[in-house]
Amino acid sequence: MSPSSSVLEPEDGEPFARVHRAHYRGFVVDAPSVLPASLHDDVERAFDDMRSRGEFTHDVVSAGNKVSTTYVRRCLLGEDGMTYHYQKLRLFAQPWRGREAYEVVRRLNETLTRSARERCEKLGGAFAESECEYNVTLINYMETEGESEIELRNEEKFDLGTTSVSWHSDSSLRENSTVAVYHTYEAPERKDWRVALRALNAECEVLCVPLEDKATYYMCGEFNATHHHAVLTGSSARYSSTHRVAVVAKDTFQYIKRRCIDALAIVPDLERENKPLDAKQIQFLADVHREVEFQWIRMFHLQGEAHAAWHDTYWTRKIAELTEAWDRMEACFRVILSKLKRSSRSPESPPRAYAMLLYALKTVKELRDEYTKRTKASAYASLPPSQRPVDLPAYDNTSPLPFELKPVIYFLEEEQNKV
Ligand SMILES: O=C(O)CCC(=O)C(=O)O
Structure with a gap:
């Protein structure tokens, strides 16, 4: 059952399909079977390996005068020299080479680049021109409400429950570029995370889409710029690897x-x-x-x-x-x-x-x-x-x-x- 009449879920059947076709066509989900089983296994091991080394951390971001900690832990991997700028913070990409876990993420990136291109070509029109050559992935580790050391907030506008990532569009992306999000659950039997979508330029229902373990979703072409998305917390921890074509003009x-x-x-x-x-x-x-x-x-x-x-x-x-x-x-x-x-x-x-x-x-x-x-x-x-x-660069009495x-x-x- 939808939490409110202004929200549709796939189980709502035809109304969901109709609104999806009319206002959310750029949002596409791939079943886990689209990717090879061996890649799923390698990615899961890579994420666990990175987490056991403490590579996922909370970001401290800033908006206006407010400085706050992200609910989720994250890390950025990407091409040599890439950074990603969001909410007045520059993230520095770990080059995706040199260690087995990073090489696996690069392989996932290459696979998603190809799949995203296919999805966009299938959608046709302006989607077919969309850029999908991902240069970074921001990987999130999201805990359940009970596990999270940072208190999670409720989504109040549509009464959708607890959010791990509130409503937003991803920033610092190339125009008409597609975002690919691969995700996996720590306990796949509890696969109840959902992504919520909201059109910015149309009066229509919000969509709430439950995600299977190891599924990938794509926000094709201008979808990210013309919609907001939010991540609704489930009952098992989750990784999501968000592959992006980040701007490069001033960010490398x-x-x-x-x-x-x-x-x-x-x-x-x-x-x-x-x-x-x-x-x-x-x-x-x-x-x-x-x-x-x-x-x-x-x-x-x-x-x-x-x-x-x-x-x-x-x-x-x-x-x-x-x-x-x-x-x-x-x-x-x-x-x-x-x-x-x-x-x-x-x-x-x-x-x-x-x-x-x-x-x-x-x-x-x-x-x-x-x-x-x-x-x-x-x-x-x-x-x-x-x-x-850390208080650097250091100053002393020899500093100019x-x-x-x-x-x-x-x-x-x-x-x-x-x-
Ligand atoms: O985890 C997801 O599905 C999306 C994450 C997200 O929106 C973000 O990292 O900005």
């Missing part, structure tokens, strides 16, 4: 490394004696400095020591490379500041150079204040110490600039006002 190591190389290329020019400063160059350096500090280095350390240890085959080295570049940018700011000192022997720089650096320093100060506040959020208290933010930029801003304002 290769991208940010390139930005750092470009910024460091102008450092010699900015530091050259006898050369007035160029405000545009200062702006470019400041943009990259800010991006690498807040979008990458701090995002990594925010997730704690256990996270860094898990990533020590790939990301720890990459973050060290980015930190080295960022350090060089801080040193360059120090040189710029000395060139802007009116009593220095440097040729006079244009007023725009003062204004630009002041703006950059004030923005960094604000972002550092916000970051510090976030690291102190009570949400972290419920996590083990190894998952709490201090963490707290107030005195530097004050100095520069004074120099700006001198004539």
